[in-house]
Amino acid sequence: MQNEIKTGERVILFFPKKRKKILVEIEADKEIHTHLGIIRLNDLIGKEYGSSAKSNSNKKFFVLKPDLSDHLLKFRRPTQVLYLKDAALIILQTGICSGSIVVEAGTGSGSLTSFLAYYVKPDGKVYSYELKEEILRAAKKNLAQIGLDDYVELICADVTEGIRETDVDAVILDLASPWDVIPHAHRSLKGGGLFASFSPTYNQVEKTVLSLLKNGFTDIKTFECMLREIKVEEGSTRPATRMIGHTGFVTFAKKIIFE
Numbered sequence: 001m002q003n004e005i006k007t008g009e010r011v012i013l014f015f016p017k018k019r020k021k022i023l024v025e026i027e028a029d030k031e032i033h034t035h036l037g038i039i040r041l042n043d044l045i046g047k048e049y050g051s052s053a054k055s056n057s058n059k060k061f062f063v064l065k066p067d068l069s070d071h072l073l074k075f076r077r078p079t080q081v082l083y084l085k086d087a088a089l090i091i092l093q094t095g096i097c098s099g100s101i102v103v104e105a106g107t108g109s110g111s112l113t114s115f116l117a118y119y120v121k122p123d124g125k126v127y128s129y130e131l132k133e134e135i136l137r138a139a140k141k142n143l144a145q146i147g148l149d150d151y152v153e154l155i156c157a158d159v160t161e162g163i164r165e166t167d168v169d170a171v172i173l174d175l176a177s178p179w180d181v182i183p184h185a186h187r188s189l190k191g192g193g194l195f196a197s198f199s200p201t202y203n204q205v206e207k208t209v210l211s212l213l214k215n216g217f218t219d220i221k222t223f224e225c226m227l228r229e230i231k232v233e234e235g236s237t238r239p240a241t242r243m244i245g246h247t248g249f250v251t252f253a254k255k256i257i258f259e
Helices: 068-072 084-094 111-120 133-145 182-188 202-214
Strands: 010-015 020-025 031-034 037-040 052-054 060-064 101-105 125-130 152-156 168-173 189-199 217-223 249-255
Touching: 020 031, 068 111, 084 111, 084 168, 084 189, 084 249, 101 111, 111 125, 111 133, 111 152, 125 133, 133 152, 168 182, 182 189, 182 202, 189 202, 202 217, 202 249
Parallel strands: 101 125, 101 168, 125 152, 168 189
Antiparallel strands: 010 020, 010 060, 031 037, 052 060, 189 249, 217 249
């Protein structure tokens, strides 16, 4: 794997003292102006990832490869995005991997779509339903920006009226009324296929679970995922003052075949 920084690549400029991350695209003869000084991108071309450099104000930083979460945090957000902790839980519980065929509804900014595409590539596909064309256009740009658009088909349609794909491995919903889609999800999934739904309130979870029970699903479970960083300093390690608390509940289920 090449480890040399080249023009056109996106990199993270990481200032360890401030824990500041800046995502930039390497362009010849370009300067990045920050409150930590000016950075000449020409100086980074040809360096190795993980190496250090300094701004014109002598602030030291490291040049790192961005991971998926770094890209997603910089997406244009026409709608509220699913938090990474919830997206990671969905990947874990559904077992999505390379070659999986996934139906998603509620494309939004494409944040979860990107997560799914990253794991189904290069042999799988994500079919993502969204009602509004302007939201799909923004999602398409976000997906193209990180090179995942080839693994996604964006569909402008009302998923409550039906899912056209069949024999899919997973159906994942981020909608206000997932129960309206559950009968369609059952028809779309292969036997034993995975269902996941994100909802912010208890009432939505209750209605979703009742619909799952009526429509041929089993092994139903709901989780709330919380994430708290630990500040590690010699002699004063402790939980961070702020944490990502309640964002929503994720309900999972598996399709059973009616006899």
